[in-house]
Amino acid sequence: MSQISYKDAGVDIDAGNSFVDNIKPLVKSTKIPGVLGGIGSFAGAFELPKGFKEPVMLAATDGVGTKLKLAIDSGIHNSVGIDLVAMCVNDLLCNFATPSFFLDYYATGKLDVEVATNVVAGIAEGCKRAECALIGGETAEMPGMYSNDDYDLAGFAVGVAEKSEMDRVSLVRAGHKLIALPSSGLHSNGFSLARKVLFEKMSMKFEDDFNGKPLIETLLEPTKIYVKTFKRLRNEIVAMAHITGGGIVENLPRVLPKNLMAEVKKDSIKILPIFELMSKYIDQEEMFRAFNMGVGMILVVEDANVAKVLQETDGYLIGEIKEGKREVVLV
Template structure:
């Protein structure tokens, strides 16, 4: 009677071990003060930093959405890991949490060691940009759950903040100025709509030239990470909002208290060309609900600090706060 191995069932333990060896130097490259131990244990460990009066742990989790479909279909795997880190740490800083460490979850039907290593190289790069450590993760090979070369990603960022700084709603006031920090592109939101418009409606291909390079390069441009900007300007920021799914109109009100509204001058927004292209077939209001439209993060700044913030960033003024219904309006 023939015997069946785990490999016969679709799970290659040797490939998994090879993958772990590949990523060890990538994980090591993200080490920062506070990391305890190394890869291979049952859990990652990180020492709580000193200097906090009332330290609070903050956590954020996210994925990359259907942007992964473009990475898989194009065979370009080394950028979506940056997106994964960015979507988590950019949320974390909105509650004034400084990212400390990151963990990832990679699930696939059949482990492609080369592709998976490329993905983790992007995760490591994202962690370096965010100045946090990649201290662990999980790779799951699940034949029958995923088709062919498909894989999925999830990420988990943990940081530290002061308890007194978490709630920003009491920091913002009428008269405060809104400064937009540009996005690098679609980031990791709205790709289901973008794919339908570009590839189904317009019949475009990955290799079609757009803005001097293949369209796929524009679409897979990694999400910008704003952690270093936050750290440098923390004392001059009253609040900040990560502009993700739902766009400006649905994300920005999350930082407002009752009785304040954000008035944003639509014409001041530096809309990126990729949004203009997609917008040929999507209503303007829908575009602003589905995409960031070129604004990756919005800072709330006291008028006296505007010049300093503008001088230290590539940001620009897009509006202000005033008394009124708790909402963000485009005028």
Template sequence: MKISYEQAGVSIDNANAFVNAIKPLVKQTFNANVLGGIGSFSGAYKMPSHFKNPVILGATDGVGTKLRLAIDAKKYDTIGQDLVAMCVNDLICNFATPLFFLDYYASAKLEIEVAKNVLCGIVEGCKKAGCALIGGETAEMPGMYAQGDFDLAGFAVGMAEEEEIDRREFVKNGDILLALPSSGLHSNGYSLARKVLFESLKMNFEDKIGDEKLIDILLKPTRIYVKDFLKLKPYINALAHITGGGLVENLPRIFPQGIGCIIRKHHLNTPEIFYKIAEAVAENEMYKSFNMGVGMVLVVSAKNVSKVLENSDAFIIGEVVINEGVNLE
């Protein structure tokens, strides 16, 4: 008896059905620069014409073990926004405007409704970021993943003016640090958070912190800061996306040699979930592992602080000083 590809665990018909199901969703992200549609061998995007010295930038990421929680909770509609956010929030730190996005979805067996829910989140993320979803890959890989598991990766491409990419030269002693709040843990530190919350503290998904269920807090999608960046760009000297490594490790990436900063911890609007995790984690470890309520840090000249505060939900957390590293007070 001959063996088919489907008997080996891979259904081409299922994959085709998924592509047809998502076409109307993906089209919602298209703009005038998208050439063609879904289904070709690659996605095509026309180069924007308003850049003087254009440079293309790329960013790629996943969502880490936050995905484990989404799978265990069978809540798939927000994890796609996390995927987009982790990529486009990196691009804007080099003053790049996101243009388009691609995704990679791999599973043991493609479950169309699950994948469609994930895709809805990706579409929502792309709409928030103002970028087009021009392609992706869906792979069935029996033997590589456990039944019901899947993995995600995302790829974003943006464009910036060449002279604007490296922000370190724009950061000066006396600049003010402003924070744009995070929506929660975003997509970092989940291996530690899961160990603390579910193993050490013996909590479950339905337990509440304040008025919210723990699982809803943990799966709150990562905030996308693209529109904030585009609105505030004239007033910003530099930006730092606060991901793995927290404030302590991400801020030095935008400082020139000999420059550091002071962060005043009591100025941070830290959500309750971080204090719950801190019941079993040392403070220095918390600041290295989590964003502590800060999703994006803006370095702003003192004269421009009022403009940023008036046009966003930013708040002051510290200042740039002649020093090395991040000093938490």
């Protein structure tokens, strides 16, 4: 009777081992103080940072959504890992947590070592931009669950905050100003709608010229990571809102008390060209609910600190906090 191997069933253990060897130097490149040991154990280890009076560990998890479909179809895999890190660490910042370490989960139908290595290279680059360590992850080869070329990503970030600094909502007051930090593009939200408009409605192609470069480059531009800005200006920031799915109108209220509203001047928003292109086919209200519109993070800042924040970032004023029901009003 012929014998059947795991490889016959679609899982290549040797490919998995080769992949681990490939990513060891990538993981090592993200090492920061606090990392204990290396990859290869059953769990990653990170020492709790010193200097906190009441340290609280915060965790955030996210994926990249259907932006992955563009990476897979275009064969460009080295930037979605940055997106994965960004979506997690930017959320941590909103609770005033400094990212410490990151874990990833990579699932595919058939492990392509080169593709997977490129993805993890992006994750490592994202960790370096976020000044956190990649301390572990999991790779799953699951034939029958995914087609051979497809893969999916999930990320998990852990950071540490001072307990007394976590509640930012209670610090927000009427009169505080809203400063927009520009996004680098779509970031990792709204791609199902973007793909439908650009490729189905407009019949555009990856290689079509858009603002002097192929359209696919604009679409795959990685999500901006705001960790260094946060570390530099945390004492001047009252609160932060990460503008992801739901846009400004659904994310900014998350940092507002019940009795305060955010008045945002639409004409002040520096809308990126890719959003202007799609707005020809999408209602404006839907645009503001699906996309970041060029704003990746919004800072709530006291009047006295506005000048410094504007001077030390590429941010700009888009509105202020006023008395009213907890919502965003676009004027």
